[in-house]
Amino acid sequence: MNFMSDNVTGAAPEILDAIVKANGGTAPSYGNDDWTKRLTQSLSDLFERDVAVFPVATGTAANALALAALTPPWGSIYCHAEAHIQADECGAPEMFTGGAKLVTLPGEHGKLTPSTLSAALDRVHKGFVHVVQPAALSLSQLTECGTAYSPAEVAALTAVARHHGLRVHMDGARFANAVASLGCSPADITWRAGVDVLSFGATKNGALGAEAVVFFDRELSENFGYRRKRAAHLFSKMRFLSAQLEAYVQGGLWLRLAGHANRMAMRLADGLSALPGAHLAHPVDGNEIFIALPEPVIAGLEAAGFGFYRWDGNVVRLVAAWNSDEAAVEALLTAARRLAG
Amino acid sequence: MNFMSDNVTGAAPEILDAIVKANGGTAPSYGNDDWTKRLTQSLSDLFERDVAVFPVATGTAANALALAALTPPWGSIYCHAEAHIQADECGAPEMFTGGAKLVTLPGEHGKLTPSTLSAALDRVHKGFVHVVQPAALSLSQLTECGTAYSPAEVAALTAVARHHGLRVHMDGARFANAVASLGCSPADITWRAGVDVLSFGATKNGALGAEAVVFFDRELSENFGYRRKRAAHLFSKMRFLSAQLEAYVQGGLWLRLAGHANRMAMRLADGLSALPGAHLAHPVDGNEIFIALPEPVIAGLEAAGFGFYRWDGNVVRLVAAWNSDEAAVEALLTAARRLAG
């Protein structure tokens, strides 16, 4: 009955099993193991391109390290005003980049638009030493509002970025939910749409703690090994990160897990939005629901022990996870209907 | 047959089991879970003092974050010339402290001496803005030469540090091996001997990937939560770190594991040092052996598939682990005796 976040869940059985299996015997440390080698191949297959892969253990590490590879300290990173890198990482991007500046832009439903981005970049005095120089665009997929950019939307934004000389990062903490929802290939929504580097999230969607920084432009990763080590994110027993990620993508597990979460979210969204006085704050493209509900419904659900966030005013956020229980979803809807009654 | 390092091993069954057990149900994220709460109590019991505990996943994170809590950017950290923080972390302490300086000192067998430290600190012009100001002493326990400081040795060094206004950090990547070897209480070798903050290692001694920064002076930890988050080391599914650490100390597991490693190391040391032409480079106080061997013995062992490091010239390093196999130890000794002919 906990819809607070997808990170309140544990690990999927297949992933836990992979850890247990990886536990036998010795293995070279610091990523020189077979799991890590296989992982690069797995993700190259998945993305239909030779990618450079760097497992790390937190999404903040994936994001902050990836951004540090894209911008000098005197650069700026363009992102949505509600982007996780801006709002929820206590300045990690600033720390890892040596003090680059995040430039935030507005956009409905958590999405940037080409016109807003273009206008912002046009205003910058390029080559003028008094101002930080645009270096990177960071897109969240899913966005912080639970919406998904289509491949065309991503391509339109990266075209603007490219025109102004920016490199493109995608924060994919909920990348699986986006891909499962869009039904596109991972390649279509990333490098084919102009993305240079992806924070490929797994923790929220069934891993214990594993993310991968995936470079589509391998040249950008040239010094990434030093960055990761220096930032204390190089694991001695790396096989346990890589084993999680390998299991995560094997046989499409990641999309099955995300697909389930998305369906549970959709069921919650359909049920709740049918209540009198309810309306969705944002389209539900993945596993997150932002919905305005009457206060008695909110309070009643809380009293009944359902877990979710009071987001803003009478808007609440519910997040479905890879293992969200259908019965729990139904129980919440039943309770909500009764309260709204 | 792999004595390259203790980090080539997997996780102890009890610790893996704790992860599996922790996997049931949902839990509040980012350390607001029961495992993390219990862990603070466990370590407070272990250290006979109310400690502040911050789980992280790598030893580099533990060290660099702990040091950042002890020094301003214009401070200096005194350590042995071979200290891991100086020699093996690609500048992580410099990154996390905002550019503090490591001042390295010599010392036999990896140990600093009060006289060397005192002389170095006496030479510093205190309060002179042209020079970085001594802020912290960092001791490795075990040292990088596999030796252990006695409580009296630690106390003598921290007394010098205290006299000059420095705070004291202990890099305990192999703290368990030291405590098992010394037979003292964890308190005796840390805060009772003047240590302010400990990097309490578990990864090398049977965890998958878990370390704890333990503050004996809780005031020093005031802003540590921000530091950890900002450095991308706050885990959303923290329970999986805390569960490892809880199992690690429960019922003295950590000392049993370390004790086994130490015994295996001692057996290797005894056997190898009896060979003609062999001599130990350093006393063996824990699970690491540094020993000069005749080149034919080294080459022969390598050819036979035994894993270890060529350290320096004809000195090799062998590291025994929590799960080092007695049979493997005997096999290595038998082979070595045959080679030494």
Added chain:
Amino acid sequence: MNFMSDNVTGAAPEILDAIVKANGGTAPSYGNDDWTKRLTQSLSDLFERDVAVFPVATGTAANALALAALTPPWGSIYCHAEAHIQADECGAPEMFTGGAKLVTLPGEHGKLTPSTLSAALDRVHKGFVHVVQPAALSLSQLTECGTAYSPAEVAALTAVARHHGLRVHMDGARFANAVASLGCSPADITWRAGVDVLSFGATKNGALGAEAVVFFDRELSENFGYRRKRAAHLFSKMRFLSAQLEAYVQGGLWLRLAGHANRMAMRLADGLSALPGAHLAHPVDGNEIFIALPEPVIAGLEAAGFGFYRWDGNVVRLVAAWNSDEAAVEALLTAARRLAG
């Protein structure tokens, strides 16, 4: 005929003379000279309080260093969206603070309002490690729109800051123009109104290159000497900075110079705003004028060799300086009237 900026001017004769006079003989280096000692007394007299004074040579240095003394790397600095520290210093505050975040707020005519500030600070989740913590408020006086905060306005803003635990910095690159315009005492508009540290500008108002960081709360300056040295802003021949600043305040020179600049600006403002199609974009409280003019007037003045900035659309900025020539002002007005004719 150059109204581009007040920094296109040279040094006032009195200040140049002070440099020449300071050139005799030897003097202890790095600020241990008599000029620097006297300066602290001069500014303590001027501000009616024992202040700590640190001369530096650029306004960016004064601002970035002062802010670094007020915020940890995980802190945030609240400022106007157009503040110089945000818009014109290429990320220097981020560099000097170790990556703190600037939070920008809107406000008419370059001024923050207590309600906007209060609302922004109320929204922050205090003590929540995922978000940077409000640490400082930075006010520009004059603002970037050429307006001046009254003592009551400053006090109202600092009261909000104080309520939320923030320290207060004032960017006084044009502090003299503000004080000359307000007719208040320097103390009234700074520490008596709640300001902790001031970037006391002199360069724009008649110095060669000299600013002072003035701490009203001397405790905040405890480690400032290290910060300044480490940032490479400790001058060996400090007497030449201090001599400039000493001459600058001696006998009220700074206010005479600023008063002249303000009068010239007011004359320009009065003359230009009387033109058909002209209107001031902001009140003129000091030596800067932002005024919308018909394009033919702008283009005509440019063609005639008058120097000023095209700011935004048909708004231009003209800045009068300590030595702006009355004849040049009249010449510009005459030309403008003819063009508007």
Added chain:
Amino acid sequence: MNFMSDNVTGAAPEILDAIVKANGGTAPSYGNDDWTKRLTQSLSDLFERDVAVFPVATGTAANALALAALTPPWGSIYCHAEAHIQADECGAPEMFTGGAKLVTLPGEHGKLTPSTLSAALDRVHKGFVHVVQPAALSLSQLTECGTAYSPAEVAALTAVARHHGLRVHMDGARFANAVASLGCSPADITWRAGVDVLSFGATKNGALGAEAVVFFDRELSENFGYRRKRAAHLFSKMRFLSAQLEAYVQGGLWLRLAGHANRMAMRLADGLSALPGAHLAHPVDGNEIFIALPEPVIAGLEAAGFGFYRWDGNVVRLVAAWNSDEAAVEALLTAARRLAG
């Protein structure tokens, strides 16, 4: 009678005069002025090569910024153990480089040797992410012991550096004294000998406060403008820095000033080293003397009001300057002879 340091002096008349002359009229700010343009030409002529020139105001700024252009944060800078960048800048290089590491090497009389450097670089595990990667060599000319590297010595060191992929910085705080002493061309001792970037000092040798970062490899300077601005070392009234530097090199003034200082130093050295019980600690190649004297001589000279540094034990440092008075030199020698008598 002050031989404490060359930075206790004022400015040479020619340089002060240049400032006074530069004070007429307005000039574009931030280096877009004619003085700065001419300076680039002057230094290109002086160094017989098209150089990129960036005036700054302190030697620490010149050094720390130059080094930041040569090394990534995970790089290391090789320098003498007594180098100013290591011993006297409060960690400025660490701050400006984002936390790179200084690796110090021993060497008689303040000079590095190719064999020591080569041995140190051979020991580094290149491409190994656990260790910082050698990025730059920094040579001081004059050294901190007052000695000068010959062009051949510089070339031998830079050849080693080049072989290992390092770029080369020269800290020329007393570059003029070295060139005057060596009698070589500025080009011979810099880029022709393998130096990439020079901190061209003027402050100690007759400027008020002016240094230039001179890039012989202009590509290395590509982003230097951002670095300088961000570090708060871009002067709005740049003409006053450039005018100093222009006058400094015009007509060979810099070498005349340095030549005088060197002669005064040599006279002091000759006179003092002839005293019973005296011996020079280092050869005197420029304007600094390090000499062991009997304690009664030291104490007597101090009592008589002569200024100098007690360096180490009974070794004192005396520094002659561009304006050191022959009479003062003779007075000191007379007093010393009497005391040694």
